Structure formats: structure tokens, C-alpha cells
Amino acid sequence: MTNDEIDTALAALEGWRLEEDALVRDIAITPDSYRWLSEAVMNEANALDHHPEIERTPEGIRFRLWTHSEGGVTAKDVELAAHIDHVIDGAARDRG
Template sequence: MARLLSGEEIETALAALEGWRREGDALVRDIPITPDSYDWLSQAVTNEADVVDHHPDIERTGQGIRFRLTTHSAGGVTQRDVELAARIDHVVNGAARDRG
């Protein structure tokens, strides 16, 4: 089973993850997007998640999309969540460059 990160380890990880925050037992990031971007962005993140076999909760919000990461089997945030957050950032930043 994956090891839960300490509060200090989570804070250190969040310092390197732009736009992410801790909400209870999860890492969360809200990203403003246009409504027509939701499907391709959620699919691109799902593809990354499939590679590492660790899947986020993805939710459509009024302003865009929300990613919530937690390791359910461990009951909180693990290194797998931090790694997936970084992969999501890579997808989002690449999409911004492609569209910008």
C-alpha cells in the first residue's frame, strides 16, 4: 500500500505545483477553460492517468474543470497523487502553449 505523505511533505510538494491546494485528504486544482475544452482536456488527463494507473476525480465546474487527487486505498495524499498532479500540469501547460 502507498504511504501517506505527512503534512510537511504535502506542503513541500504543493510549493512546486502551481495552482494546486490541499482540501482535506486530497490535492485539488481548478482550471478555468472554455466549455468546448472540457472533453478533450479531461480525455488528455485520463490518458496520462492510464499510464500511471492512478485516476483523478474530474468535475465540470461553472468556470471550467476541477481535478481532485487522493489515494483512496491509503486514505489520503500519497506520492502517486503528487506525480499525477505534475503530469496534469504538464498536459495543461502544453495545451496552453498549443492554443496560445
């Protein structure tokens, strides 16, 4: 994707940012939420056959998306980011 295409995609993806050649989002969660949230995101990723890097951080969880074979962000990353947002939004409603 071009930088302009990435900027347009980021405008629609709240909380995501471009970091080096990847889309990144940090989410503050409780320690006991890490496992189920990462599993829920991996279920979405498996359905799309595209897998994120998921990292535990001191504040919660970090998702990092990029297409290794393309060396940067592609439409698959943007699609997966939207699916991750859907999982997170659903979790917030369920726990809110």
C-alpha cells in the same frame, strides 16, 4: 505523506491546494475544452494507473487527487498532479 511532505510538494505544484485529504486544482477553460482536456488527463492517469476525480465546474474543470486505499495524499497523487500540469501547460502553448 506527512503534512510537511505535502506542503513541500504543493510548493512545486502551481495552482494546487490541499482540500480535506486531497490535492485539488481548478482550471478556467472554455466549455468546448472540457472533453479533450479530460481525455488527455485520463490518458496520463491510465499510464500511471492512478485516476483522478474530474468535475465540470461553472468556471471550467476541477481535478481532485487522493489515494483511496491510503485515505489521503500519496506520492502517486503528486506525480499525477505534475503530469496534469504538463498537459495543461502544453494545451496553453498550443492554444496561446
